[in-house]
Amino acid sequence: MYRPAEDTFFMADIIKNYKGNFALEVGIGSGYLTRSLCSNFDFVVGTDINFDSIVYAKSTTLYNYRNKLLICTSLGSALKFKFDLIISNPPYLPNDPQGIGFEDNAVYGGKEGIEFTLQFLNSIPPLIKENGKILLLRSSLSNIKKMDNLIGECFYQQRVLARKNLFFESLEIVELAGIKNSTTSDVHKN
Numbered sequence: 001m002y003r004p005a006e007d008t009f010f011m012a013d014i015i016k017n018y019k020g021n022f023a024l025e026v027g028i029g030s031g032y033l034t035r036s037l038c039s040n041f042d043f044v045v046g047t048d049i050n051f052d053s054i055v056y057a058k059s060t061t062l063y064n065y066r067n068k069l070l071i072c073t074s075l076g077s078a079l080k081f082k083f084d085l086i087i088s089n090p091p092y093l094p095n096d097p098q099g100i101g102f103e104d105n106a107v108y109g110g111k112e113g114i115e116f117t118l119q120f121l122n123s124i125p126p127l128i129k130e131n132g133k134i135l136l137l138r139s140s141l142s143n144i145k146k147m148d149n150l151i152g153e154c155f156y157q158q159r160v161l162a163r164k165n166l167f168f169e170s171l172e173i174v175e176l177a178g179i180k181n182s183t184t185s186d187v188h189k190n
């Protein structure tokens, strides 16, 4: 299970400014960010592919929060609902070319580091309200240019809200809004 780290705290600093009715976090890890959402939203859904994350978050981090639903599933594929806010601190590192750690889907997001994120974006249209927003964390180590091209085809608005320089990479939090056309989702398929 992914323990809260620098990227988690960076994201937490941003999401505390968002309030509303319904929020979704994809890839909850320990549930640290989900807990912050629970304080500011009426109801929060959290998903993770890792069953241990769901069990841990349910029994510790989110134990005292009644306004949440945690589901072990890939992305938001088990859901048929529209949210005001969808967030993800996804696995964003490019796969290790030597194959070491390749299996760790908590941190490695695919060959260029963006493959998971593209699938995430592809899954968004049926899950977001018309005026809803998406918050996404990404790393300079991944293929940001390619991601931006695809984002530009599918969203009207893209804003970089914050940037943080670490020793070997810089992290960005991006806010997306205004889906152009929900049928463009094939663009994101790998």
Ligand SMILES: C[S@@+](CC[C@H](N)C(=O)[O-])C[C@H]1O[C@@H](n2cnc3c(N)ncnc32)[C@H](O)[C@@H]1O
Residues within 6 Å of the ligand: 001, 002, 003, 004, 005, 007, 008, 011, 026, 027, 028, 029, 030, 031, 032, 033, 047, 048, 049, 050, 053, 073, 074, 075, 089, 090, 091, 092, 105, 106, 107
């Ligand atoms: C970088 S960690 C972030 C965890 C937590 N949100 C945080 O900020 O500390 C990415 C998380 O995404 C989860 N994940 C990976 N693939 C997934 C998928 N297909 N669907 C849902 N969650 C996934 C991992 O299990 C991991 O918990």
